[in-house]
Amino acid sequence: MATIRELARQCGVSVATVSRVFNRPEVVNPDTRKNVLDTAARIGYLPNESARTLATKKSHMVGLVWDTHHRRPGWRHPFLQEILIGLKTALSDRGYHLLMLATGDGEGSHDRAVRRHDLDGVVFIDDGTEDPALLRLAGSGVPCVSLDRPVTGPRATHVISDNAGGARGAVHHLHGRGRRAIATIAGPVRTAPGAERLAGYRAALAELGLPARGEYVAEGDFYLAGGHAAMRRLLELDERPDAVFVAGDEMAIGAIRAITEAGLRVPEDIAVVGFDDIELAALVQPGLTTVAQDKAGFGTAAATALIAMIDDPAAAPPPPAVLPTTLVVRGTA
Amino acid sequence: MATIRELARQCGVSVATVSRVFNRPEVVNPDTRKNVLDTAARIGYLPNESARTLATKKSHMVGLVWDTHHRRPGWRHPFLQEILIGLKTALSDRGYHLLMLATGDGEGSHDRAVRRHDLDGVVFIDDGTEDPALLRLAGSGVPCVSLDRPVTGPRATHVISDNAGGARGAVHHLHGRGRRAIATIAGPVRTAPGAERLAGYRAALAELGLPARGEYVAEGDFYLAGGHAAMRRLLELDERPDAVFVAGDEMAIGAIRAITEAGLRVPEDIAVVGFDDIELAALVQPGLTTVAQDKAGFGTAAATALIAMIDDPAAAPPPPAVLPTTLVVRGTA
DNA sequence: CTGAAAGCGCTTACAG
DNA sequence: CTGAAAGCGCTTACAG
Incomplete structure (x- = not known):
């Protein structure tokens, strides 16, 4: 894997300049910018995410806490798959990936994962149980959005149907x-x-x-x-x-x-x-x-709320998103 | 967040020693080991994953390529949720997380994500279409396991029902x-x-x-x-x-x-x-x-195969896992 | 608009 | 069994 140093060398610029073309392209000279971009494509340079995260504390990853609980083993969300599609799509449009958080490795596993991986936010989709680890997480200041249930926290909000x-x-x-x-x-x-x-x-x-x-x-x-x-x-x-x-x-x-x-x-x-x-x-x-219910809307709304909080750390959390429902008349009434 | 340096200082040892108690505990003196572990718990030290990954090239993350394709927009796997449960459980027992890979950000997005994030392996669950990015990935040497379809590659295998x-x-x-x-x-x-x-x-x-x-x-x-x-x-x-x-x-x-x-x-x-x-x-x-079909078995078998490949980079990929099926007799025959 | 340098938090030979 | 030091690949003030 080509590194930033190698790319810089080939372009005859410093690594700082290369870094800038990827992070704040507008501040670098158009010609050098083009040159860097072109040779980057040619040699297949890709910024390493771990190094970036280490330097910036932003992982560009969002955690998904989806509890396949001990307490309720077979818990199924009626439309997990649709929510996942909406979430993943909206998130990846903004350059974020979804990390499915393992659960069950003992109390507090979620907040530990969030800290270890410098996650930028997390979405909960659980069965409504009061899990202390989740409450702690919501209270901790990381952007949180919960599905189908209210949460409170300095940077927490939720999305729910009407x-x-x-x-x-x-x-x-x-x-x-x-x-x-x-x-x-x-x-x-x-x-x-x-x-x-x-x-x-x-x-x-x-x-x-x-x-x-x-x-x-x-x-x-x-x-x-x-x-x-x-x-x-x-x-x-x-x-x-x-x-x-x-x-x-x-x-x-x-x-x-x-x-x-x-x-x-x-x-x-x-x-x-x-x-x-x-x-x-x-x-x-x-x-x-x-x-x-607006299935895909859940994922999209969650992603939108999360990204709003991530983008503006100082802002108050967005109000809960309330999704409209639609009556579908078929044969039983 | 406490860092390794801070923890080392409080324990009166070097960071190298702290690092060892977390990675090769058997080589460090039992007393110092205990001391480090205790104070780590007390001050809430957690090793930073990005720093680890940067140093070791192992991310402890496995990618999930789940194609919500352009070509087949509404594609649903009949039991995605069950597979996810099996996968996540088996993976997290071994300390791996699942990263859902965004798709659609252009050709080759998957292999790019694998390289940028130093993913340790990837599992495919797709509709069987010949996606060049997937073939490239399977051919690239990262451990791959595909569900419901054969793949070929130096470190690729699959799991499928009988x-x-x-x-x-x-x-x-x-x-x-x-x-x-x-x-x-x-x-x-x-x-x-x-x-x-x-x-x-x-x-x-x-x-x-x-x-x-x-x-x-x-x-x-x-x-x-x-x-x-x-x-x-x-x-x-x-x-x-x-x-x-x-x-x-x-x-x-x-x-x-x-x-x-x-x-x-x-x-x-x-x-x-x-x-x-x-x-x-x-x-x-x-x-x-x-x-x-053995739904949870898919996830478990995939995780097992993946981890086997990750653990032994030199070994040949395990043979395909063929899951037995069971006839369930109900009313229609 | 650009570069030199420090720093992010770990791991790992290399000595001892 | 342990420590000093280099290195992993980036970003970001700080100067210029």
């Missing part, structure tokens, strides 16, 4: 279809999406002048089995609902299964609206009517 | 269920999984003494719509098949849809076996009988 708005829209849609006994299967209220979607459901009920019945709220866990179990509880009610807003698509699929097993039909007997718009939603039959 | 064996098993299963007119919907034969599964299908036919009819082979593209279209072609045949081995679960779901639309039943009229065992396979109704 969960309440999406939920409201779903309930209004159900109401528009003539349903009046509208139940919900909520996500865990300790998570922001769980709590906000439930709040949106309640708000819509109030707006529509529908009674808020406690027994119409069943809590699930965002997984299929949880949705199934919650629906069974709902089906045992004396006044069976004629519609249910389910706070996650996987749970909605489980709920539909429970309804079918009970000998009832969707949407005729009970209409169902989900949330997320996972791939599966379009593939089941009938297609799942659901509140779609 | 595609032919899995396909054979599927056809034998169909035969055991009494089916004799067994068709297949193949993946693109330019991909290794596509070609090998087709070969396995043909081998099984021969073993079973069944005729190999050209019109019973329909080529799909691994996507749902392709499977749907291929099945429609098969349904138009004079001698309609009574079973079909579909080389991918998504295509299988599409095929089932086509069968249903034609007013036929699965498995009564036509039995279906898929390949992959994607999440969806267990969720559709009836459940899809399919050849399961």
